[in-house]
Amino acid sequence: MTQILQKLGMPAPASAHAPGIDDFIGYVHLLMLILFVGWLGYYLLALVRFRKSASPKADYTGVKSNMSTYLEIGVAVVEAVLLVGFAVPLWARAVEDFPVVKGDPKTDPIEVQIIGQQFKWSGHYAGPDNKWGKQEVASASATNPFGLVADDAAGKDDVVCALGEPFKLPVGRAVICRISSMDVIHSFKIPSMRVTQDAIPGMTIPAHFIPTKTGKYSITCAQLCGSGHSVMRGDFEVVTAAEYEAWYAEKAKSGAGGFE
Template identity: 50%
Template sequence: RRGRNARADYVGVTSHTSSYVELAVAAVEVILLVGFAVPLWAKVVDKFPSEKEAQLMRITAQQFAWSARYPGADGKFGKQDIKLVTPSNPLGLLQLDEKLKAEDPDGQDDVNLPANTEIVVPVGKPVIASITSLDVIHSFKVFSLRVTQDAIPGMRIPIHFVATKTNTYQINCAQLCGVGHSNMKGALKVVSLPEFDAWLKSKASAKPVSFE
């Protein structure tokens, strides 16, 4: 007589359909990763544009502000010397030293933006920005441009991006950097190329300023 309780099945399911489906899904994922994701990442993110075709700039973080530096028409940054570092010249720029600036022709037309000044970039043109810090570790982040990079003292780390719309975007610090961290905000203004060229030319012809 059969009991009310079902007997144990010591064999289990013998179908291999589930295994075949899992293998197929895994194969598709490998194809997507190797065939599309990795090459796209290498092309869009990892491969930097040519410096000759890009706008170069250097962005410096400090508690609790951002400042920026641009090369002039020659496309070359001026020299730096650690011996020249002072509160008013934290990067040790020869350009800001009255006695030595004549020895630095490349730096004569460089543009230094003081801390908490709007940083300007051209729309539709590749930008290569080198990120560093004067004090502690910060992190340069612009949500709308999908760019984030730690700013580390003693290191100059490059990132690149292309802004596709004219607008003003907020720069955030994505690394806890002290009691004023929440107030460490900056502005990145994206303008047309003619407007950017005119702005940079006007700044280059002005008297150099410190980063204070």
């Protein structure tokens, strides 16, 4: 199913859960295609068969065959299979597989705070000390979207990639994005990872995935959020663990997340 979707323009899947989502999307579209072709065929048949010249008088007897009932039951059964066999297990796995933070920086999931603002995405990591810098609403500004307090010791090594600056993630390790918004409702979408989560002001909502392929990937906004919505994009790169560690250590040196 994944190959067919790629031929139709879907980006290649790059996360552990992506093939399951692709199968589900594919089968739903297949059902819709069958229904579309079936209804169109029936419509054309009705136009020809019940044309005025062939049926000058209305027939009050109606249809005797039970075919339409069987077809309806068939469609309902397929829809039930899609819901119970695909959608529910996918959601259950997303909930059950939520990565656990055990306190070991080498194997723990990578946690990134993500914030959307008109019209950029920003990312924030705790830094090598594994402690988030102090954040407060009063310090937040257009260029300091996470509201990092400049003189906080825990924040000195925080890694911030603000306003669309690309960030990096290691391949094969779980990622938890804690997503919020600074202004209006946005939606954090990584098409290649098959991840979409609304970013809502006043809320922090987690989304998780495991990148399975190195490469450069785009983040887009999937919620109409203003005049710059179409250009609200960000980039990140999935790299090897060694490349990630080197980049992380280097970024951590810029101090206070690079903000004043």
